[in-house]
Amino acid sequence: MTLSKRFKRTAGRIIAAACALACTMSLAACGQDEAGKIRIGIKFDQPGLGFKKSGTYVGFDVDVAKYIAKKLGYSEDEIIWKEAPSKQREAMLQNGDVDMILATYSITDERKKAVSFAGPYFVAGQDLLVRKDDQSINGPEDLNGKRLCSVTGSTSAATVKEKFASEVQLMEQPGYAECATALFSGIVDAVTTDDIILAGLASASRGKLRVVGKPFTQEYYGVGIKKGDTQFATKINNAIVDMIQDGSWENAISDNTKGTNYTPDVRYNPPTPDEGEDA
Ligand code: GLU
Numbered sequence: 001m002t003l004s005k006r007f008k009r010t011a012g013r014i015i016a017a018a019c020a021l022a023c024t025m026s027l028a029a030c031g032q033d034e035a036g037k038i039r040i041g042i043k044f045d046q047p048g049l050g051f052k053k054s055g056t057y058v059g060f061d062v063d064v065a066k067y068i069a070k071k072l073g074y075s076e077d078e079i080i081w082k083e084a085p086s087k088q089r090e091a092m093l094q095n096g097d098v099d100m101i102l103a104t105y106s107i108t109d110e111r112k113k114a115v116s117f118a119g120p121y122f123v124a125g126q127d128l129l130v131r132k133d134d135q136s137i138n139g140p141e142d143l144n145g146k147r148l149c150s151v152t153g154s155t156s157a158a159t160v161k162e163k164f165a166s167e168v169q170l171m172e173q174p175g176y177a178e179c180a181t182a183l184f185s186g187i188v189d190a191v192t193t194d195d196i197i198l199a200g201l202a203s204a205s206r207g208k209l210r211v212v213g214k215p216f217t218q219e220y221y222g223v224g225i226k227k228g229d230t231q232f233a234t235k236i237n238n239a240i241v242d243m244i245q246d247g248s249w250e251n252a253i254s255d256n257t258k259g260t261n262y263t264p265d266v267r268y269n270p271p272t273p274d275e276g277e278d279a
Helices: 003-030 060-071 086-095 155-163 176-184 195-204 230-245 248-257
Strands: 038-042 050-053 056-058 079-083 115-124 126-131 147-151 169-173 190-194 209-211 219-226
Touching: 038 060, 038 086, 050 060, 060 079, 060 115, 060 219, 060 230, 060 248, 086 115, 086 219, 115 195, 115 230, 126 155, 126 176, 126 195, 147 155, 147 176, 155 169, 155 190, 169 176, 176 190, 176 195, 176 209, 190 195, 195 209, 195 248, 219 230, 230 248
Parallel strands: 038 079, 147 169, 147 190
Antiparallel strands: 050 056, 115 219, 126 190, 126 209
16 A cells, blocks of 8 residues: 555544544534433523523523423423524524523414414513613603614514604614613613513613613513424413412512512413413
């Protein structure tokens, strides 16, 4: 064998070995490691709802997700948390990246074309967040000429385009934390999304931001699942009913809204998960 042939053969073996290792590693990262676990999509940047805090996950959505997972037979260390930004939720379920999503995810007919929902497990309302010292915005009727921020792929942005398109300027961001930053720095006059999300941001702002408190929609938070999995929806709904009945739902709400001045609208909360709803 010539030296060059031997070199080529060795090089080939090294490459093959490297490939095998890479395959094993990627399988471990996105396949084998996940066996026997449940993958749940949540927000990572919404204080009080879904928030990543030095490697742990906290918030109301996280508590509801843990409760459901437990009823489905998964311990907390059998949960794989994945970030599910507003715009990516349908695709994540369609691609099979996650088994369920609890990410302040409103049940809508439009979304039901792509995914199914269990729930609802909470009802919020779209509201406005402004700088503490700004007295000019006290409800949706004061939005004429204002600059708003909301999130791409959210019902909040869709509602602005539907109801206030002619009078406001809308800036869209990937997450509400970015919108809050834009509000601090004066790039926009208000952030708009669900009141419970805004309450968490206001509280995190240490008094610099305030929620207006005039909700103008109803947002029914569902558990997003793969389209058509009615059996899974029924199991999740049973877990939600249990959570409400045994007091865990109430505890989760009060724990996660502590110090925010937020109370859920009792006309709609706690909701009744739709039994037999066309999931
Ligand atoms: N609940 C609304 C939605 O599903 C707004 C909150 C969010 O973007 O997660 O779009």
